[in-house]
Amino acid sequence: MLAYILRRIAGMIPTLFVISLLIFLIIELPPGDYLSNQISQLQAQGEAASVAKLEFLRREFALDRPFMERYGVWVGLWPGPNGFDGLLQGNWGWSFEYSKPVGEVVSGTLLLTVILNLATILFVYIVSFPIGIYSATRQYSWGDYGFTLLGYFGLAVPNFLLGLILLFLMNQWFGVSVGGLMAPRFIDEPMSFGKFLSIVSHLVVPTVVIGTAGTAAMIRRLRANLLDELHRQYVTTARAKGLSERRVVLKYPLRMALNPFIADIGNLIPSLVSGSVIVSVVLNLPTVGPILLSALQSQDQYLAGFILLFVAMLTLIGMLVSDLLLALLDPRIRLGKGAAA
Amino acid sequence: MNVIDMRDLVVEYHADGVIRAVDGVSLAVPCGKTVAVVGESGSGKSTVSQAVMGLLPSAARIASGSIIFTDPATGESVDLATLPRDGKAMRAIRGNRIAMIFQEPMTSLSPLHTIGDQIGEAGRLHQGMDAAQAREATRDMLRLVQFPDPDRALGNYPFELSGGLRQRAMIAMAMMCRPALLIADEPTTALDVTIQAEILKLLRDVQAELGMSILLITHDFGVVANMADEVVVVYQGRVMERGPSREIFSAPEHPYLKALLNAVPTFDMPERLEPIRPITPKLDAFGEPCAVPRGTPLLQVDRLEKVFHLKQGGFFSAAKTLKAVDQVSFDVNAGECLGIVGESGSGKTTVAMMVLRAFPPSSGAVRIREGDAWRDISTLEGDDLLAYRRRVQLVFQDPFSSLNPRMSINEIIREPLVIHDVGTAESRDRHVRDLMELVGLDPKMLRRYPHSLSGGQRQRVGIARALALKPDILVCDEPVSALDVSVQAQVLNLLSDLQRDLNLTYIFVSHNLAVVDYLATRIAVMCKGRLVELGETRAIIDNAQHPYTKALLAAVPDANLDRPLDFSLLTAGRASIPELWPAPYTLKPGEAPVMVERYPGHFVCAPGEASGFEEAA
Known part of the structure; x- marks a missing residue:
């Protein structure tokens, strides 16, 4: 088992390299880069002094080199102007738009993104499982139809609309401040119990909004899988054997119906990050989604590249976790290889 | 005293109207006896068992009648028909006082839980055992059902066990609470004959030890003759006849029962089977029969081998391979039926597939006669290969999955003609109608789709499709094993008529010796990829030489009370392990299976006798 885990982790390394190359290639596909765009803009306005500074920056970040060299410098496989200084050496790059290192730009938001995603995944699983089981065991009952209808609403209502309505209601009923992931007075404060409570109360709306569509889809799939089983x-x-109906369902078919959902953990992460961009913009959430969007628009390439790579990394880890969980839960996967004859 | 006293049971299904699956069935199961409920599929026999267990599907309900269950341990009686299906009272009986084993050992156990967990569960549930006690009781039960290594089996998962062992585990699970009644719903139908005999013996041993009653649901009169004290014959939800099994077998009265008994193929029956619903094929609709004269060799299988790669070799592990077919040689003569017999995993289907060139052999060759010359079929390409495909056709085992549900019968039978570009649109229409009549089907059915046909009708459509190109050789891969006895007789008779009149050559693959005996002129017996015996049908059946053939013959249950299975001959699966065969039959791994001609035309695999005159064989 340990050898298997090590082999899988070793396999992730080349995968990450291929992904990083693809990310870099796609980000660089549009003509020009952040600095050359700035330069041409400044030249049009006739500001020659700034242009010289930007030209210096271009050399500093090796943007004047050929593609493969640029990629090598970013990753840290090729000596840049400052020697080997890339992702491998722990330098996450420079954001031109914020004029700050990428690490500083994303440090606060990454943690919140991970928290929000974890909360959403938990929400999806906690809500959809009881409902899915109920719908499958009482097929064509009023409850089943009711949840089905609710599920279609969840799939059909646009996320941002649902978000706005919920924000309004939360503000009206509980006095939770609109937007953000904490009350304004806690921003830039050190972590305290009050701040924690504020974050939790602000997490409710985004979690529900981002999770609704996923929950609805998962209820439908769990119901179908369970009905088969x-x-x-x-x-x-x-x-x-005389088991009660509840124990029969929970012990046997549910275990069998579980596999696709565990296999899904890895896939859920990228879709949650990319799917939540609009919601994050509308609800003014400090997650990486909106930062990624603006970075891509302004060709702030190192920032965009780092975020994309981070999501890819999360996905790979998610897949590893789901594979390990599958092996843990399903003896056919764990033991099947040797017993094939 | 009767454990079960069923009176006028009526079970109705409510789906698109009301269907009476069981219509006034009365039966009694005496204490410590075995009662067999016999019938075709759709006769309602399984519904009877579900009603007793309270396991009827939600669309079904008991409309009237009573099922009085008397527990011999306490003497208390209760009417199972009135208990709520999932209520506490029913659950306390189910799995505790009445237990059940099912037909499919492959799917009856949860693949995700250990055998020990699944068997012990009943003990924990009904007898309040804790985990350690349940483990101990489970080990005892596994010993009772003769598991080779009960301690290890506790931690095994079902997919690590063979079909026979899984069925043993199912029986152990049912025995856990020492029930008063065991319901066995086709307990051996999915198993090989030798395993079937062992399971039947096990059921009788366990019954003797625990003193329980058995309600046996089956369609197999061979099993009935060996197990039952009393027999109840059901047809379309009604009891046709019932009585002690001696009366049922020696003096059947109801015409349905008589017909059913006549439709069972058994050894030593030269006369024709009598199907319950006979069909009249129009045999002149086929056209020119095969040009090769009867009795001369048409196909040659020469030292055929097939090796499957189970697992690719890595840096650290050698590749895992399985020799599915090992040096098999035989001739097939024109106009004969060569039966290939063996248990699952014997390689019989693999040989048939290589004859069809569905996949290439690893070594060796299959040769077909072309005029006076022989041609290795692996050298066929392009038009020659297409011509070979016309000469050799296949009838599949499963009539349900071998017909495309989205094609009409007309399209299905016509497709070979289209692929091989035979004839014009009009001549194809005519030919398809002829083929339908040839297999005794009404051409009016041509517009219908497979789902509206019965199993036997579908199998006849499959035969018509195989005959569409006027082949010389028909490869039949277990063509009747998925069919009811009555329908089986119908299809077997059709195949035998077709062969006689059309000079067809059959390669008939089957695990059922009685079926092969009915149809085949010669029999080839296979075991673990090797050909172990080859000869004329009568010679093989009456004068079997090889220990494996003998074991196979001894394990076939005969629908005749005077010839019960001799359970003392059972060898606990040892007969199918080549290393354990006695000399001169012993085959060490890797040793070449050499055939010796004991009698003229009767070959047997005996490497011990062959030393010195290998050339002669």
């Missing part, structure tokens, strides 16, 4: 022979065997 409920008619299997081994369920009848369990009933023939």
